[in-house]
Amino acid sequence: MSAAKAITELGRAGERPRKYSLSRRFAGPLILLLLVIGFFWKLVLTKQYAWLASYDLALQVAPWLDFEAQQFHLHRIPLWDPFLFGGQSLIGQGQPGLAYPINWILFSLPLRHGHINFDILNWYFAAIHFMGALFCFLLCRDLKCGISASVLAGLSFGLGGYVGNTDWPQMINGAIWGPLVLMFLLRAGRDVHIVASGAFAGFFLGVSWLSGHHQIPIFLTLASAGVWLYFLFEDGHWRPSRVKPAAAFSVLFVLTGALQMWPVFEYGHLSVRWVGSSHDPLAWNQAVPYSVHQQFSLSPIHLLGLIIAGYTEHTALFTGVVAIALAGFALACCWKTKEVRILCGLGVAGLFLAIAKNDTLHGMLYSIVPLFEKARSPDTAIYLFHLAVAVLLAFGVDALLSPENRARARRTWQALLVFGGLVFLIIMGVDIGRAMNWGMDDRIVICPLVALALAGLVYRFSRPEASRAWLPVVLGALLLMELGNQALYWTPAKEDKVAVALLTPFDTTREVADFLKRQPGPLRADVSREDIEFNFGDWYGIDTMEALLPSVPANLYNVEFTSGRTRLLYGTNFAVGKKPTMADEQEVFRDSSGLIVYRVPQAFPRAWTVHEAVVAKNPQDAQRLSQDPNFDLRKKTFTYAPVPALESCDGDSIESFTRGINSTTAVVDMKCGGMLVESENYAPGWTAKIDGKRAPVYEAYTALRGVVVGPGRHKIEMRYRPMSVSAGAIATFSGMLIALCLWIAPRVRGRQNGV
DSSP states (O other): OOHHHHHHHHHHHHHHHHHHHHHHHHHHHHHHHHHHHHHTHHHHTOSSBOTTOSHHIIIIIHHHHHHHHHHHHTTOOOSEETTBTTOEEHHHHOTTOTTOHHHHHHHHSOOBTTBOOHHHHHHHHHHHHHHHHHHHHHHHHHTTOOHHHHHHHHHHHHHSHHHHHOOOHHHHHHHTTHHHHHHHHHHHHTTSSHHHHHHHHHHHHHHHHHTSOSHHHHHHHHHHHHHHHHHHTGGGSOOGGGHHHHHHHHHHHHHHTHHHHHHHHHHHHHEEEOOSSTTOSEETTSOOOHHHHHHTSOOGGGGGGGTSTTOOSSSOOOOOHHHHHHHHHHHHHHTTSHHHHHHHHHHHHHHHHHTGGGOHHHHHHHHHSTTGGGOOOGGGGHHHHHHHHHHHHHHHHHHHHSGGGHHHHHHHHHHHHHHHHHHHHHHHHHHHHTTTOOOSOGGGGHHHHHHHHHHHHHHHHHSTTOOOTTHHHHHHHHHHHHHTTTTTTTOOBTTOTTTTGGGTHHHHTHHHHHHHHHSOSOOEEEEOTTTOOSOHHHHHTOEESOOOOSEEEHHHHHTOTTSHHHHHHTTOOEEEESSOOSTTOEEEEEOTTSOEEEEOTTOOOSEEEESOEEEOOSHHHHHHHHHOTTSOTTTOEEESSOOOOOOOOOOOEEEEEEEOSSEEEEEEEESSSEEEEEEEEOOTTEEEEETTEEEOOEEETTTEEEEEEOSEEEEEEEEEOOHHHHHHHHHHHHHHHHHHHHHHHHHHHHHHTTO
16 A cells, blocks of 8 residues: 555544544434424414513522623622612522522523513523533543433433422522533543542533532531542541642532632621521521421432422422432442442432421531531431432433343333232222322322333343333433423413413503603602512612512611511602501502502601711610600611711701712702711722712611711712722632633643644
8 A cells, every 4th residue: 555545544534433423423412412302392483472470580599690681781789789779689599590690691591571581481491401511521421331320310300309300590500510510420430531520520610609508508518528538548547648739629519619709708697588488587697497497308208209200399309209219229229339439328318408307417517517407308308319310311221231240121111010000900999099089189099000101122132132222311301301391391381371470560560660660769669568578679679668678788677677667768759559657657659550650758768968976786776766756767877886077057058969880969058067878788898989089887776877977069979989899799700710720731732732
């Protein structure tokens, strides 16, 4: 063969594996994408169903997302939410997901009629599940599982279990990063690029914390710590070589999650939270009572919900017969594989943490692990079980495809046949006993039906002469059929007016909102929760003193924010409802649905001056002063700390007051030294400038913002720039930059070495 021909043949030989490799690389993700879109057909392929038609999603989550999207379109980052209860830190609340980069894409997409597009929200919801499925697929491929097996594992994780059956996007946004955390943890355990792998595991755990809700990230952090302990003491020996990757993990975790964790930590210390206890609301230094954890733990009897669709209490558990059977097959066939043993431990730990009321270990962790008590719903720890089962499913499919496991496959199909037959007979006996009038959720029949079908599949493909090429396809069809009986099963149709009743106020309140926006500002409305349940203020960008929130600033709570006197102090000059909510209200507008707008003439202005201040000894004293009719709130204030001496005079005038999202501006003409008070909540991070010079901000009335101003005409500007956000942004950017460098460095070295 000539040299030229040899080179040509060598080139052709090199091309084939590359093309084959590219097709294999993208085939799995593409199949996953198509299957996830198909699975979400109700939401993304038709316009007949409404995902957001549930209490928290419609009343709280949708207005949060809408407010953030509107501000992004105005090229503003809304660190502060001024529209609810006099304002509070938006990023500090966590759940709105302001620090989560994926949400920035959502917020930047086109609006519809000035509000977030619900059709885009449907695709966003489906995209979250696709990301979870994709990340699980990548984890399984990294563990050398086959493409087909990895696709099935991705479907199980993304469409089943906790991720597939949880409606709240802020919760599953944190959950979908678990597979990537686990992938790099297991790489570190195999000593593969050990320091970089540890760092990447910490990076993706930090991204999980950026998502907003703390519950799943707490359990994922605890699980990661457990895996690191296993690696550090593997086989009963101390492994000092793994200290450095564990340190890299910790550093990247803290840096990457800082933009969300640090503001949450700061706001948590300044707020009170409702957790469902008799002691509500609770401050940060008050542990969530263990009785709440017991209330939201998983009852052992509901573990049947892992294989019976619809059998659940708080958290939807459904994983399915297919996933659990194949995971069990993996344990039987692949126990010698270290990763399988780790996954088994992870799953068992998650299962026992979820049944907290019956698990002493959970109580021990509650007592000694910092912040663990903040995860008040231990039943969500079942997420760890679902993650482990999904990955074990991939091992199980590969084991089933291996001829050497025919004996175990034979025992498996026999066990499935017996199980499915017995359950079917029990159901039939109960139905006959009820005179063929079942009267309960009929999805229970899916369990034995799938078990019998799976038994037939395993039997067929365990035969020596059987071709196994179509086994993953048939398993996938069975898996999707089973999961479809839980996830999205009860998604209401838009034509069902009762089911989507929570969404109708978005349209029926528009007349009232338009009227309020036409009034000379600034204004703040007392919105009746009986007549308008959703967060009207965030949706329309109108200041309100009513909302559905998990927490409020402690200082606001301490001055009895629900009282009429406090609402007047906050400049609540309008009320909305079907009947008066405050005294001396004057009707000024009535819409076609019967909602009435009232004017409240006795409300305070949004900015005023006082020339006398007293010191409140404690929150109880502040509450007493705020509600004492003999204490003239218009002429004097009370603070926790002494303020500079104020002069006594009359005749001050507020020439203008404007309020932005993260800022306020006032122009005042003072006859003598006094305090300018703005009816906006105080919080650390608010800074003030008087005529361009920095000035301290005081807690006027222990809850509002005040600035001491000398005589003359002055311009007072306030800005919300909390150090927790500034430092957190720098830390998160640093973590992302480090992760990017760690990803690029080996590729640059490879090119330099001609690889």
